Amino acid sequence: MMSSTERWRLDPDRCFDSDPARRRVARALYATVRDLPLICPHGHVPPALLADPAARFGSPAELFIIPDHYVTRMLYSQGVAYEDLGVPTRDGTPVARDHRRIWQRFAEHFYLFRGTPTGLWLADELISVFGVEERLTGESAERIYDHLEARLADPSYTPRALLSRFNIALLCTTDAATDTLDHHRALHAQGLTFVRPTFRPDAVVNITAPEWRAQIQRLSEVAGIDVVDYASYIRALEQRRAAFKALGALATDHAAETPATERLTPREAEAIFARALRAQATTEDAQRFTAHMLMEFARMSVEDGLVMQLHIGSLRNHHQALYERFGPDRGADIPVATEWTRNLRPLLNAYGADARFRLILFTLDESTYSRELAPLAGYYPAVLLGPPWWFFDSVNGMRRFLDAVIETAGAYNTAGFNDDTRAFASIPARHDLWRRVTCDWVAGLVVQGLLAEDEGYELARAFAYDLAARAYRVAEADR
Structure with missing residues (x-):
């Protein structure tokens, strides 16, 4: 049991197997990749946070709790109300404003994160980034809050300062097709060209969403093309992709409940689009239009070279009351079963x-790893597998992924790692977890005689850096 005077520390051998021979190899492999630059080709850090040199994180509660759905969903599951965590409501009705009290609630419930990746990330952030030396509990909450407040007031802890400290070689944000990209222009004007946008068109594709027609109006404005029919819609999307690519975009990102793809005839696509403009589109229309647009976006990627990412298998906003009160991305998205083999066949x-085409696949349905995804990636030259995502970016989730896909797909048909986070300060911790787990997994192959030692070092580096750089064509973009 940790005493009140014992310093809070991270186990240097965390994630490594207890077998001495395997652990020795894992340590040696990890030592060669630990300090490699970070390739972050997919994530959700707001570019506004980095575009302004004077930007700050706010309070400890604003940094660690309020925006982080990994944190809020766990606390909610144990009866802590979102209002008591300061999560803003859609209609502006009051929620907790005392950030010290929000932090206290969080600290009292920090034990809930034992054994979870969130607990590992948070401990790593607090210890490694912010220099916290005592474990977070209800008793230590006030002292740690004071410590963090002092750190966050220090110029060496601004987002810009940490961006430099984190040794990030590439940081891609996720931006709506209708985004003006002004923050990215500001970043590039300041020489931070390694921060790049990613084209995310979901809001202008989901034709039955209540805000879809407003999104189409916004698309018209930013593209400078009056979107009045399907043909002008396609032209506007192509214009926006070109604008993203001009600011260094490497990829597009598409989220859908299923990976269904279907090629509509021009007449069918125009008819569905016209019904959508009249607010008469049906659920079947929406499903077929999304499936068709995945085909169209693949066609565009062939033409403009942007890597296409598919994130599949989340039933968004499962808790209707929470969505109505607090909006999306609050932790109530739940995985569903998916089918890839038939759905992706047309594409x-x-x-x-x-x-010319590259397609990176992500799923929340682990049962498809070995049955469908690994065989698809192991055959089609265009297909790569993204890392374990969202609910599975954990120690055991990563191990299950590696065990399930590598024997069939091969490591070099995977896309390395991306952190996929909104929590900027957690980026190094997430990459470190991946590097530790992959080094331990590779060490297992070495000690079993399945890999020569020099091959183990090459594979450890590939998982840590090379695969992601290759998947997203980083070197090509820098030429």
Whole structure:
């Protein structure tokens, strides 16, 4: 049991197997990749946080609790109300404003994160980034809050300062198709060209969403094209992709409940789009239009070279009351079963063997790893597998992924790691967890005689850096 005077520390061998031979190899592999620069090709850090040199994180509660759905969903599951965590409501009705009290609640419930990746990330952030030396509990909450407040007031702890300290070689944000990209222009004007946008068109594709027509109006404005029919809609999307690419974008990102793909005829696509403009589109229309647009976005990627990412299998906003009160991205998204082999067949038959096309697949349905995804990636030249995502970016989730896919797909048909986070200060901790787990997994192959030692070092580096750089064509973009 940790005493009140014992310093809070991270186990230097965390994530490594207890077998001495395997642990020795894992340590040696990890030592060679630990300090490699971070490639962050997919994430949700707001570019506004980095574009302004004077920007600050706010209070400890604003940094660690209020915006982090990994944190709020766990506390909610144990009866802590979102209002008591300071999560803002859609209609502006009052929620807790005392950030010290919010922090106190969080600290009293910090034990809930034992054994979770969130607990590992938070401990790593608090210890490694902010220099906290005592474990977070209800008793220590006030002292740690004071310590963090002092750190966050220090110029060496601004977002810009940490961006430099974190040794990030590439940081891609996720931006709506309708974004003006003004923050990215500001970043590039200041020489921070390694921060790049990613094209996310979901809001202008989901034709039955209540705000869809407002999004189409916004698309018209930013593209400078009056979107009045399907043809002008496609032109506007192509214009926006070109604007993103001009600011260094490497990829697009598409979220859908299923990976269904279907090629509509021009007449069918125009008819559905016209019904959507009249607010008469049906659920079937929306499903077919999304499936068709995935085909269209693949066609555009062949033409403009942007890597296409598919994030599939989340039933968004499962808790209707929470969505109505607090909005999306609050932790109530739940995985659903998915089917890839038949759903992706139209798209892969059209583009899967095209050398110009790259498609990175992410799923929340682990049962498809070995049955469908690894065989698809192990055959189609265009397909790569993204890392374990969201609910599975954990120690055991990563291990299960590696065990399930590598024997069939091969490591070099995977896309390395991305942190996919909104929590900027957690980026190094997330990458470190991946590097530790992959080094331990590779060490297992070495001690079993399945890999030569020099191959183990090459594979450890590939998982840590090379695969992500290759998947997102980083070197090509820098030329």
